[in-house]
Amino acid sequence: MTDSSRNSPLYPKSHLLAASGIAALLSLTLLIFPSSQVEAKKTLLSLDVESSASLSIDKDNDVLPAALVTTTADQSTQPSAGANQPASAAEAPRESLITVSRGDTLSSVFAKAALPADTLHTLLASNKEAKQLTHIKPGQVIQITRNAQGELESMSSRLSRLESVHVTRTAKGFSVKRELLKPSIRQSYARGTIDSSLFVATKRAGLSHKLALDLANIFGYDIDFALDIREGDEFExxxxxxxxxxxxxxxxxxxxxxxxNRGKTYTAVRHTDRQGNSTYYRADGSSMRKAFIRTPVDFARISSRFTNARRHPVLNKIRAHKGVDYAARPGTPIKATGDGKIILAGRKGGYGNTVVIQHGQRYRTLYAHMKGFAKGIRNGSQVTQGQIIGYVGTTGLSTGPHLHYEFQVNGTHVDPLSQKLPMADPIAGAERKRFLQQSQPLLARMDQERTSLLALNKR
Incomplete structure (x- = not known):
């Protein structure tokens, strides 16, 4: 058999043309009349689209009626925008409820609400108080309403459980108002035992940082919280x-x-006189207040005591240390230990940044190595006991951040830790009856709560 005969087709040419025509006809039929499986898939897809257009699920999994959801016919076939992508002005609803995310700014929040790019500038320029609105935090919820032109109409946000802010467009720009909610007041009791520090113990007892500072300030006349605190001390x-x-x-x-403290119990009761002045007194009506508080820095530790013979850490010479050093973190607030007049607020040689306060004729205190001075602290200004006058630093001849504190009586340096401090006046006779009426129920409440807790612990 020759090669040409081996390569020749087995069927006549007319048969091959007929088979090709039949195949083309079958393909066309399948395109025009899809199978039942294809039809079923199309039906399911149609149902899914209709369902998503009529229902919307919010973050709390609550189903909203279709009337509250804005959709258009072509939106169902378009891919949905990402949650963090700003909506266009045409797509965004007039009212937006936006939760601030980490890294958000007020500008990015406005973009998510589809507000014009220059809205933030207009708001800040039209109202001086609007600048504080830029301090947003993650989790904060901001409600924004746009007008028919797509501009900011109003904005509201709750800053805390006690405070909210409202922005409203006016003819002259924007109005910013803060609303303070008036809370109800109730009395609560707390008790704690110190095993490391007062701050840790009060936090464990559920007290705020403010109440911990109040506790230290109230008993600060009798107890040096940097020196006297011992493990096992108790408070209520x-x-x-x-x-x-x-x-x-x-x-x-x-x-x-x-x-x-160290087995000795101190008691204090708050009393407000008829003029509205509040002071703490002991249970017998004598004043808790003295002319000076013991410690000018809260929750610090003593790094060097008063002595007439100490080797200076910088000069490496034996010289008197006429004060007490309190080691603390840079920037820790420093308080005036008594009422007085500032006679120096500035640089003073090796003391660095220094404040010197004159208290009447006999007493003078000095605060050295400050990082900086508090607002309003200058020569000649008056200060009150407990007022912040500066911040712990390491200026002057200092090897680390601390406060150097000196106490003088009639021009002579004395040890502020051992000096007997003058007392303030006791409660006035006319107020004594009112004081007892207020103090006795409070002291009885502490007795009752303490007894109940001890009984509960014995079970």
Whole structure:
């Protein structure tokens, strides 16, 4: 057999043409009349699209009626925008509820609400108080309403349980108003034992940082919280809690307190006189207040004591250390230990940044190595006991951040830790009856709560 005969087709040419025509006809039929499986898939897809157009599920899994959802016919076939992508002005609803995410700014929040790019500048320029609106935080919810032109009409946000802010467009620009909710006040009791520090113990007892500072300030005349605190010391307090919608929204005044230090118990009760002045007194009506508080820095430790013979850490010479050093973190607030007049606020040789306060004729205090001075602290200004006058630093001849504190009586340096401090006046006779009426129920409340807790612990 020749090669040409081996390569020749087995069927006539007319048969091959007929088979090709039949195949083309079958393909066309399948395109025009799809199978039942294809039809089923199309039907399911149609149902899914209709369902998504009529229902919307919010973050709490609540189903919203179709009337509250804005859709268009072609939106169902378009891919949905990402959650963090700003909507266009045409797509965005007039009212937007935006939760601030980490890294958000007010500008990016406005973009998510489809507000014009220059809206933030217009808002800040039209109202001086609007600048504080830029301090947003993650989790904060901001409600924004746009007008028919797509511009900012109003904005509202709750800053805390006690405070909210409202922005409204006016003819002259924008109005910014803060609304303070008035909470209800209730009395609460707390008790704690110190095993490391007062701050840790008060936090464990559920007290705020403010109440911890109040506790230290109240007993600061009798107890040096940098030196005298011991493991096993105890405290108990009756204080005010602010409540909004049944939830605690903050703490108020410390009404009564007991502190047991080294086995000795001190008691303090808050009393407000007829003129509205509040002071803490002992249970017998004598004043807790002295002319000076013991410690000018809260929760610091003593790194060097008063002595007439100490080797200076910088000069490496034996010289008197006429004060007490309190080691603390840079920037820790420094308080005036008594009322007085500033006679120096500036540089003073090796002391660095220094404040010197004259208290009447006999007493003078000095605060050295400050990082900087508090606002309003200058030569000739008056200060009150407990007022912040500066911040811990390491200026001058200093090897580390600390406060150097000196105490002088009639021009002579004395040890502020051992100096007997002058007392303030006791409660006035006319106020004594009112004081006892206020103090006795508070002290009884502490006794009752303490007894109940001890009985509970014995079970």
């Amino acid at each position: 307090v009756v204080y005010e809690e602010k409540v909004v919608d049944g939830k605690v929204a903050g703490s108020g005044n410390l009404l009564a307190a007991r502190f047991t």
